[in-house]
Amino acid sequence: xxxxxxxxxxxxxxxxxxxxxxxxxxxxxxxIGEGRKSGIYATLGVNSGIIIHTLLGALGLSVLISNVPxxxxxxxxxxxxxxxxxxxxxxxxxxxxxxxxxxxxxxxRKTNSYWSGLVTNTLNPKVALLFLAFFPQFIVPEQINNxxxxxxxxxxxxxxxxxxYITLSLLASGFSERLKTNPKTMFHLNTVSGIVFILMxxxxxx
Numbered sequence: 001x002x003x004x005x006x007x008x009x010x011x012x013x014x015x016x017x018x019x020x021x022x023x024x025x026x027x028x029x030x031x032i033g034e035g036r037k038s039g040i041y042a043t044l045g046v047n048s049g050i051i052i053h054t055l056l057g058a059l060g061l062s063v064l065i066s067n068v069p070x071x072x073x074x075x076x077x078x079x080x081x082x083x084x085x086x087x088x089x090x091x092x093x094x095x096x097x098x099x100x101x102x103x104x105x106x107x108x109r110k111t112n113s114y115w116s117g118l119v120t121n122t123l124n125p126k127v128a129l130l131f132l133a134f135f136p137q138f139i140v141p142e143q144i145n146n147x148x149x150x151x152x153x154x155x156x157x158x159x160x161x162x163x164x165y166i167t168l169s170l171l172a173s174g175f176s177e178r179l180k181t182n183p184k185t186m187f188h189l190n191t192v193s194g195i196v197f198i199l200m201x202x203x204x205x206x
Contacts, residue, residue, distance in 0.1 A: 050121065
């Protein structure tokens, strides 16, 4: 399939997904404020956005590599720099807390949750940057201009994200209370994630 170190990709992706960010807060807000079904719809919307980013990224990367062969080297070092940056920011912000807004109306329309998740994720430039910097590190150089490996990685990312966020939706109440009563949970999670991302970036650059 033109993919290398797939198990490393799976582990790395898991850290990306479980590290609390905008998507996590969005899904939790929907789950707690409007119920589990809204959380699930929000999950499907967010990961539909992942698929859109995957399609756009696969096509854009193929065109870029075809026209500028040296872009592969540039992408490699940009990817390494970005991973180190993500890790550093995770360490700097490891004491931050996820604030859950439970004041939303529980009777909100479920389809609105889907479209909100889709639009929020699709219009997030950080997701596009992540894919263009991260995915090429796991594609065989000879297949870098082939969109199939990129799309395979994106689909894997979306499947993992869907499983994680649906689980989060089902356990949202208990999960949010645990974060509120035990601030060390976020601290330890961001510490581990930060170290992993920095090591990944150094390995990619090397």
